[in-house]
Amino acid sequence: MSLKLALQLYSVGADAKADFDGTLKRVSEMGYEGVEFAGLHGYDADRVVEMLRKYGLTPVSAHISLDDLENKFDEVTATYHKIGCPYIAVPYLVEALRPVIGDFEQAIERIAAVAKRYTEAGFVVSYHNHDFEFKTIDGKLALDMLYDRIPAAYLKTQIDTCWANVGGVDPADYVLKYTGRAPTVHIKDFYLKGRPQNNMYKLICDGDDAKEEEGNFSYRPVGYGLQDVPKIMEACKKAGAEWVIVEQDGVSRPGAVKMEEVALSAKYILENKLL
Secondary structure (H helix, E strand, O other): OOOEEEEEHHHHHHHHHHOHHHHHHHHHHHOOOEEEEOOOOOOOHHHHHHHHHHHOOEEEEEEOOHHHHHHOHHHHHHHHHHHOOOEEEEOOOOHHHOOOOOOHHHHHHHHHHHHHHHHHOOOEEEEEOOOHHHOEEOOEEHHHHHHHHOOOOOOEEEOEHHHHHHOOOOHHHHHHHOOOOOOEEEEOEEEEOOOOOOOOOOOOOOOOOOOOOOOOEEEEOOOOOOOOHHHHHHHHHHHOOOEEEEOOOOOOOOOOOHHHHHHHHHHHHHHOOOO
């Protein structure tokens, strides 16, 4: 089974905010077939559809905060049905809901409720992990607890392979663990020296500008870091994934340009025929 390639637009968020149309044009020219949204930058659904059609891009998915999924049901369903997104994803958990340090039981209950509600509204709902879900509770990974407690009919995985690796599991093996439940997978590369520190990454929904510890953790274009990308891509195929979604939360070095780095990711994947 072949894969399709999309870009999480958070990767080029500043560009999209400044020029959404121009950004989509450049993303298409890089070879990406689809996009995953992290906000619409003030544009309505009709205008977004127009831009996507102009550049031949498929609307794949949208990252929408748990609060917005709970409190803006009518707006979210109307907007993303009109755009044509089949998938929506819970992108992260605030600290108060995270395993071990927060009320993860409440998180599971809330995700279960929105997953059921949006599935019944015609979406495929997934959960996008970071590394903190790979902490154990009573000997079990918190992320596995989430997927065990919520039926696969309501909640799919969106495994972020970078954070799976940082969290201590083999990302390819973890994708395979959820064969048949992994329609979209985040492909992300990184460099890590020693143990990760606090605030390694920016959280999609809170605008936090926390920076990585220099020399300890940094993002890389896909194929330029520590990830075994061919192995991960092969696992995605075997698991039945439809889309692999490039996400690069930060640049690889001071002065690097995100648009250039996501172009390198697409080039690596396409030139090495990994789809």
